[in-house]
Amino acid sequence: MRITAAISILWLGSTLAGQDLASQAQQLEAKGDALGALQLLQRAARSSPKDPAALLSYAEYLDYYHDPESRPNYEKALALLDGPANQARRARVARRLVLLDLIDGDRDAAAKLDGIRTSGLDGRGAVGSISVG
Numbered sequence: 001m002r003i004t005a006a007i008s009i010l011w012l013g014s015t016l017a018g019q020d021l022a023s024q025a026q027q028l029e030a031k032g033d034a035l036g037a038l039q040l041l042q043r044a045a046r047s048s049p050k051d052p053a054a055l056l057s058y059a060e061y062l063d064y065y066h067d068p069e070s071r072p073n074y075e076k077a078l079a080l081l082d083g084p085a086n087q088a089r090r091a092r093v094a095r096r097l098v099l100l101d102l103i104d105g106d107r108d109a110a111a112k113l114d115g116i117r118t119s120g121l122d123g124r125g126a127v128g129s130i131s132v133g
Contacts, residue, residue, distance in 0.1 A: 022057045035062065045073060052080040056093065063096070071100055 021044050025037040038061065043060035044051075059073035074097050081090040102107030 016083075021054060027055065048077070050080060052077040052086075052089075055072060055080070056089075063100075073095065074100075 016056035020040065022077060025041050028034075028037040041054075041058040041061050044054040048054045055073050055077035059070045059077060060071065074093050078090060078093045078097065079094065098109050098112045101112065
């Protein structure tokens with residue numbers, strides 16, 4: 001019981017920290033400091049390479065600006081998002097990686113998208129195994 005509570009608190013703290021990080025970056029960007037926002041997210045991702053929230057915040061920022069470095073950060077985050085509590089986030093990241101493949105002209109990505117749907121990663125079933133990227 002105590003272990004489950006501790007894990008839940010750590011997961012919640014990581015999620016809230018990721019939201020707070022994204023919020024801080026948005027505030028910096030709103031003030032016209034896009035470089036500061038980028039550096040904040042980059043530092044967080046580099047200093048916490050096992051934190052999927054930090055990696056996702058950084059990947060999403062890079063993705064927004066069409067930076068190809070978003071892909072490896074999405075892939076790292078995807079590898080860290082395990083367990084049923086992260087099923088929806090895992091599905092979202094996997095779909096985004098497939099869409100990035102499609103944008104890059106990778107026709108095989110359409111098959112990956114179909115694999116996501118049939119594996120349950122689309123949120124309608126159990127998380128299946130899928131190779132992305």
